[in-house]
Amino acid sequence: MTDKEKDYNVADIMELIKISNEFIERNRKVYKRLAAGIPTQEILDALIPELISLYGNYVMQIVQYKTSLSRITLAILTSSDYSADVHTPIYRQRQDIAEKYNDLYGADTLIIVEYRYEPVRNSKVHSSVTDMIRKGNVIWEKEEDDK
Known part of the structure; x- marks a missing residue:
C-alpha cells in the first residue's frame, strides 16, 4: 500500500466519522422535536x-x-x-x-x-x-x- 492509498483510507474514515456525527446530531434534534410535539x-x-x-x-x-x-x-x-x-x-x-x-x-x-x-x-x-x-x-x- 502506497502512502497515497493510506492517506485516502484515513480521509475516508474521517469523512465517515464526520457524517456519522452529523446523523447523530440530526436524529437528536428530530427526537427533541417529536418529544415536544406529544399531544x-x-x-x-x-x-x-x-x-x-x-x-x-x-x-x-x-x-x-x-x-x-x-x-x-x-x-x-x-x-x-x-x-x-x-x-x-x-x-x-x-x-x-x-x-x-x-x-x-x-x-x-x-x-x-x-x-x-x-x-x-x-x-x-x-x-x-x-x-x-x-x-x-x-x-x-x-x-x-x-x-
Missing part, C-alpha cells in the same frame, strides 16, 4: 375514560404530577377497599394501557402509578410521593355523592 391533552382525553372504566368504583381521583421520569405521570388514587385481590387483574391491564401510549409516542411518555387516596388527602401524612402528588393537578375526581 398531552389528546392523550389525557383518551386515557382518563379508559382508566375510570378499568378501576370502576375503586378510583377516587386521578392526579397528574411532575417527575423527571416521564412527560405524563399520573397517580390513580384508590379507595380503602381496593385490595390485592382487586389489584392483581387490574395491574396487567394498566401496564398494557401505559405500554400502548409509550409505544405510540416514546418510552418515557407515560407512567401510571397507584396510591391510596387517604394518605394523600390527609395533610399530616408526609412522604416524597404524597407531597409530589399533592403538588399535582387533579384531572378527574369522583363525585362527592359517590365517595
Whole structure:
C-alpha cells in the first residue's frame, strides 16, 4: 500500500466519522422535536375514560404530577377497599394501557402509578410521593355523592 492509498483510507474514515456525527446530531434534534410535539391533552382525553372504566368504583381521583421520569405521570388514587385481590387483574391491564401510549409516542411518555387516596388527602401524612402528588393537578375526581 502506497502512502497515497493510506492517506485516502484515513480521509475516508474521517469523512465517515464526520457524517456519522452529523446523523447523530440530526436524529437528536428530530427526537427533541417529536418529544415536544406529544399531544398531552389528546392523550389525557383518551386515557382518563379508559382508566375510570378499568378501576370502576375503586378510583377516587386521578392526579397528574411532575417527575423527571416521564412527560405524563399520573397517580390513580384508590379507595380503602381496593385490595390485592382487586389489584392483581387490574395491574396487567394498566401496564398494557401505559405500554400502548409509550409505544405510540416514546418510552418515557407515560407512567401510571397507584396510591391510596387517604394518605394523600390527609395533610399530616408526609412522604416524597404524597407531597409530589399533592403538588399535582387533579384531572378527574369522583363525585362527592359517590365517595
